[in-house]
Amino acid sequence: AQTVTQSQPEMSVQEAETVTLSCTYDTSESDYYLFWYKQPPSRQMILVIRQEAYKQQNATENRFSVNFQKAAKSFSLKISDSQLGDAAMYFCAYKGVNQGAQKLVFGQGTRLTINP
């Protein structure tokens, strides 16, 4: 079974600085998708960024970018120019292609605090 591990329960960063959240996963599949979701106190899970495993190029969405290392099974999220609105729980998630196409496997989450 696939597993996702986020080793940092909490992180903090100064406003306007850069922070990197770590995620590792375990799978025997060769094709899959990886996601970062953000969950603010309002509870709604918001998709931040998506990466297809067959693409070597790291995904980027404005201030958010990933460092995808397939061989190392690592998928970290970098947030540049941190803003107060970035404060939230961040979840790394895995989705396989072959089994249950819409089943997301989540990590335990990292709580990100932005210091003004």
Place this chain on the structure above:
Amino acid sequence: KAGVTQTPRYLIKTRGQQVTLSCSPISGHRSVSWYQQTPGQGLQFLFEYFSETQRNKGNFPGRFSGRQFSNSRSEMNVSTLELGDSALYLCASSLGPEGGQPQHFGDGTRLSIL
């Protein structure tokens, strides 16, 4: 376009009762998935529906069930409630079941069991 709508937002039940939660997906989305979120277990997959058929089920007891209607709306039911069923239940929708389709989540239903 309206997002994923879950009702009710909060629910309080007692042990032994049953509960039904509702999820209306984004217009045009035909795939619906449910997740349970607790502080101890984190986010766990419950089940996935597409075209009124359950395509995948997580490791939950048979007390947890669901269904999807022809308009893609989905309900999940939990019977004989236990204290451990207290959780945030999240629904997510996507255009279809293909793996690359991103899932969009609702605000969840907070279920408390007394």
